[in-house]
Amino acid sequence: MILIVDDQVENIYSLNKLLKSWDFEVDTAQSGEEALKKVLKNDYALIILDVQMPGIDGFEVAETLSGYSKTKEIPIIFLTAVNTDKKFITKGYASGGIDYITKPVDPDILILKVRTFYRLYEQTVALNDSKEILKLEIEARKKAQQDLNDKVEHLHTTLESLPQIAFRADAFGNVFFVNKNWFDYSTDPAIYPEVHPDDITMEAVWEDCMQHLQPQEVELRIRELRSGAFRFHLLRIIPVKGEGGIKSWVGTFTDIDDQKQEERKKDEFLSIASHELKTPLTSIKAYIQLIERMEHKQPESKVATYIHRAHDQVSKLDGLINDLLDVSKIENGKLKINKKPFDMEKLIASVVETIQYTSAQPALRIERQGPLITGEIYGDAFRIEQILINFFTNAIKYSPGAEKIVLHTAKENDHIYIGVQDFGIGIPDHKKKNVFTKFYRVEESSVQFQGLGIGLYICAEIIKQHQGNYGVESTLGEGTTFYFTLPIS
Numbered sequence: 001m002i003l004i005v006d007d008q009v010e011n012i013y014s015l016n017k018l019l020k021s022w023d024f025e026v027d028t029a030q031s032g033e034e035a036l037k038k039v040l041k042n043d044y045a046l047i048i049l050d051v052q053m054p055g056i057d058g059f060e061v062a063e064t065l066s067g068y069s070k071t072k073e074i075p076i077i078f079l080t081a082v083n084t085d086k087k088f089i090t091k092g093y094a095s096g097g098i099d100y101i102t103k104p105v106d107p108d109i110l111i112l113k114v115r116t117f118y119r120l121y122e123q124t125v126a127l128n129d130s131k132e133i134l135k136l137e138i139e140a141r142k143k144a145q146q147d148l149n150d151k152v153e154h155l156h157t158t159l160e161s162l163p164q165i166a167f168r169a170d171a172f173g174n175v176f177f178v179n180k181n182w183f184d185y186s187t188d189p190a191i192y193p194e195v196h197p198d199d200i201t202m203e204a205v206w207e208d209c210m211q212h213l214q215p216q217e218v219e220l221r222i223r224e225l226r227s228g229a230f231r232f233h234l235l236r237i238i239p240v241k242g243e244g245g246i247k248s249w250v251g252t253f254t255d256i257d258d259q260k261q262e263e264r265k266k267d268e269f270l271s272i273a274s275h276e277l278k279t280p281l282t283s284i285k286a287y288i289q290l291i292e293r294m295e296h297k298q299p300e301s302k303v304a305t306y307i308h309r310a311h312d313q314v315s316k317l318d319g320l321i322n323d324l325l326d327v328s329k330i331e332n333g334k335l336k337i338n339k340k341p342f343d344m345e346k347l348i349a350s351v352v353e354t355i356q357y358t359s360a361q362p363a364l365r366i367e368r369q370g371p372l373i374t375g376e377i378y379g380d381a382f383r384i385e386q387i388l389i390n391f392f393t394n395a396i397k398y399s400p401g402a403e404k405i406v407l408h409t410a411k412e413n414d415h416i417y418i419g420v421q422d423f424g425i426g427i428p429d430h431k432k433k434n435v436f437t438k439f440y441r442v443e444e445s446s447v448q449f450q451g452l453g454i455g456l457y458i459c460a461e462i463i464k465q466h467q468g469n470y471g472v473e474s475t476l477g478e479g480t481t482f483y484f485t486l487p488i489s
């Protein structure tokens with residue numbers, strides 16, 4: 001908007017008309033005082049200011065405007081009497097936007113000047129706006145940088161306070177921060193601790209990180225500088241993601257050596273104990289068989305019943321010891337799998353018969369859903385039978401009073417699926433993933449049902465050695481399905 005300031009109403013009228021005919025918005029003031037009031041209240045792009053006015057004259061108005069930040073940039077065109085006032089015009093006004101025009105006003109020249117100043121004003125406004133935006137942007141960036149620095153500082157303090165060795169590495173695995181514990185294992189922040197020659201190398205760990213771009217967890221031994229001994233550590237490396245991918249990695253080495261030694265001692269004990277128990281048990285079994293044969297002639301006698309029960313208990317004990325032996329074989333990498341072609345249907349039939357024959361719940365039905373598995377499967381029939389018996393035994397054990405169990409089968413192009421579904425107590429969601437780990441038992445049911453928590457662990461290992469998959473689906477209070485798949489070829 002343009003402000004015309006003149007004490008002569010006729011002048012205001014003609015200027016107003018002229019400017020409006022050029023589509024400018026116009027406001028007017030008839031004195032210096034009125035002009036000052038309006039300028040402080042409204043925004044003007046240009047002021048056309050008569051110099052000679054009663055009261056505050058044009059120069060004084062200009063001088064006052066130059067003192068306010070809001071108004072000092074507004075361009076002014078003075079209207080002066082010919083040649084008299086020109087020499088005063090340049091003084092006192094800070095902005096470059098100043099010009100004059102002599103009376104009587106030549107409309108063409110006035111419009112020319114108005115348009116030039118108007119454009120100048122628009123450009124100044126645009127420039128100021130961009131300056132403001134730029135200023136805000138710089139401030140925002142400074143703030144973001146400061147926040148980032150604070151976060152990094154916070155992270156480093158946290159890493160420093162950890163009992164573990166902690167480090168940060170750039171996107172390519174080059175270390176740029178280590179905490180003080182690092183120096184128990186390496187003298188140089190840029191050099192990783194020495195890894196035992198039999199364990200995975202740091203290069204290989206980083207290759208995995210770069211390939212999968214996922215958190216990594218490995219166990220390895222690193223050499224402690226003070227003792228020179230290699231100690232087991234759990235190395236965890238976690239990516240820090242930002243815009244456009246991984247920005248850096250945070251890693252920790254947690255000392256698990258004591259734990260490992262304990263585990264090793266326990267495994268050794270288990271292995272020795274189960275071997276030692278096995279020998280006398282085999283003798284007991286043999287003697288019971290001998291007595292059974294001698295008692296054969298009086299099958300209804302009390303002695304025969306007791307011997308039968310003793311035989312059952314010895315079989316259970318035998319099963320437990322075999323499981324313990326299997327665990328120690330798995331620990332030592334000695335669980336042997338003898339793969340041969342075998343008939344899966346025959347195996348299923350035999351397992352179902354055994355289960356029905358030995359089950360303490362005679363009313364229990366075993367239903368079958370799914371196609372017959374025709375053709376031979378390549379695997380260790382004895383071990384696969386072990387899995388099925390385990391799944392069935394658990395299904396019966398963990399569904400007291402249930403009437404049926406369903407065996408599901410399916411055959412895909414390259415694998416078969418076998419699942420055992422029960423309608424028993426079920427497993428809480430967050431515990432499902434643990435049931436295949438060694439010695440794990442679901443707490444809620446561990447008092448009511450006896451067991452060692454190793455059956456599923458052995459099953460998982462057998463299935464892994466057959467390159468199959470396994471899993472569990474379960475709803476608490478409704479039932480559970482344990483399943484595995486085996487490749488056909």
Ligand code: ADP
Nearest residue numbers: 394395398435441442451452453454455456480
């Ligand atoms: P065990 O049965 O000897 O404890 P397993 O390794 O066979 O050991 O099973 C591990 C745990 O998984 C069990 O202790 C039990 O808590 C849970 N589990 C296994 N099978 C079932 C099932 N069919 N229903 C509910 N829970 C089960």
